[in-house]
Amino acid sequence: MNLAKISSRTDYVDEVYKTLLDAISAGTLAPGERITQEDLAEQLNVSRSPVLQALRLLKKDGLLQEAPGRGLVVARLEPERIGHLYRVRGALDGLAARLAAERGERIDPALITAGRAAAAGSDVKAMIEADTAFHSAIYAASGNPLLIESASLQWVHLRRVMGAVLQHSTGRSTIWDEHEAIVQAIHDRDPDRAAQRAEHHATLAGRNLVEHLQALQSTTPLAA
Structure with missing residues (x-):
């Protein structure tokens, strides 16, 4: 675990939370990894209080779990939950x-350009940001604030799962081919094709990740 120090701020809680969420999403803090308030405060160069509050929020979100003994561990990605999450995501993305x-x-074509550039690199955080920006643009373009609210309820988990997909994907450029196909259908004003491509994109990503995690679970014993 190697986290960047946080610059001076009046209120550190949101910054610590986002830093840790980014680290969990990008795999810098890996599933099952043990973390402590003291270690994080030292690495991030902040006091223990904002770290404690951020850890409580992450635990409430289900991203951290109590560890046997002292401290917390990063929650593991559960294939069944991810399957459920992607079914919901597919329906929302399609709509x-x-x-x-x-x-x-x-949809701004610069989003596709930026996404392809990120996918060609090795910075998972940059890939997540590009992916998030793309899907956020689609939701904004829907014009339905309730749809945006519904998606935001699961956005923390979706961000983490996006990271897992991108970490393990061998076809990152293909992801952006699928994004571009969604955009083309939207620009062609073809609602059925746009919905079908968006749902297929989510379904494929979810299925690939679930299969990957199931394969890992069958070959890797769970940490104590």
Whole structure:
């Protein structure tokens, strides 16, 4: 674990939370890894209080779990939960793409360019940011604030799962080919095709990750 120090701020809690969420999503803090308040405070160069509050929030979100003995561990990715999450995501993504196409919205092509550039590199955090920006744009283009709210309820977990997909994917450029196909359908004002491509994209990503995690579980014993 090697985390960047946090620059001076008046309120550190949000910054510590985001730093740890990014680290968990990108795999810097790996599933099953033990972490302590003291170690994090030292690494991040902040007092223990904001670290404690951030850890409580992450535990409440289900990203951290109590460890046997002292401290916490990063929660493992559970294949069954991810399967459920991606079914919900597929439905929401499909609806967002459908509404965007019906409205004749335009998605900034710079998002695709930035995503392909990130996918060509090795910075998982940058890949997650690009992926998040793309999907956020589709949701914004839907024009439905309730749809955006529904997605935001699971966004912390979706961000982490995005990271897991990107860490283990051997076809990162293919992900952006699929994104571009969704955008093309939206620009063509074809709601059915936009929805189908968005749902297929989510379904494929979820299935690949679930299969990967199941394979790991069958060959790797769980940490004590």
